[in-house]
Amino acid sequence: MPFFAFEKSIGAVIFVVEKDRPLFLLLHYPGGHWGFVKGHIEKNETDEMTLRREAKEETGLVDLKILPNFLASEIYYYKAKGKEEQKRIKAKRGIRIFKRVVYYLAKTNRTKIKLSNEHQGFVWLDYERALEKISNQNSKKVLKKAQRFLIEYLPKK
Numbered sequence: 001m002p003f004f005a006f007e008k009s010i011g012a013v014i015f016v017v018e019k020d021r022p023l024f025l026l027l028h029y030p031g032g033h034w035g036f037v038k039g040h041i042e043k044n045e046t047d048e049m050t051l052r053r054e055a056k057e058e059t060g061l062v063d064l065k066i067l068p069n070f071l072a073s074e075i076y077y078y079k080a081k082g083k084e085e086q087k088r089i090k091a092k093r094g095i096r097i098f099k100r101v102v103y104y105l106a107k108t109n110r111t112k113i114k115l116s117n118e119h120q121g122f123v124w125l126d127y128e129r130a131l132e133k134i135s136n137q138n139s140k141k142v143l144k145k146a147q148r149f150l151i152e153y154l155p156k157k
Contacts (some may be wrong), residue, residue: 005094010050011038011103013072013146014061016111016124022150024130024143025113028121029059034133036142038101051104059122060114067153070105072145074138103142105149 013036015022026034039054041047055061061152080088080095088095115123126134127147134140 001128003094003096003117005088005097007040007097007099009038009040009101010054011036012051012055012066012100012106013065013103013142014059014064014106014108015053015146015150016108017154018111021126022147022154023110023111023124023126024146025059026123026125026133027115027119029097030118030120032079033135034123036103036134038103038138047102047104051106055106058116058118060112061108061110063086063108063110063134064106065108067105067107067149070146070149072142073100074103074136074142075100076138103146105146 009027012027016025016127017023021123025037027037028034037051037055037058039050039058042053045053052062052064055064067071077096077098079085080097085095111124115122127143131140131143134143
């Protein structure tokens with residue numbers, strides 16, 4: 001069994017525009033933190049296929065418009081525990097994981113969410129409140145990059 005596993009996941013910073021400003025979707029993870037839709041790439045999937053599948057599975061959203069020219073990523077390390085650790089050992093995959101999550105920016109027109117059992121809750125927040133809610137520094141950087149991009153992207157009044 002390899003000592004380390006290197007994995008890539010795909011995520012989405014999903015937003016809706018209300019009153020001419022973006023509201024960002026944050027999901028409440030069982031570990032207590034708040035973050036974005038994300039998940040593993042399955043065999044033969046493109047990044048876009050993974051993004052759309054994960055968004056549908058985790059939120060029920062299917063009307064996503066992926067904005068061109070935006071990419072952000074975060075890199076982190078963790079050690080698998082519990083059920084994930086047992087699954088990885090059985091599959092002869094490393095339990096120490098270096099993960100890179102590549103994020104795309106996606107617009108939706110719906111705020112109604114059908115939350116999966118992977119999450120404990122969700123919120124739609126403006127940039128300032130979303131930045132406060134996110135505790136992970138890498139995720140904060142992703143949100144900041146998305147906000148800077150949207151300032152240029154969204155039409156000016």
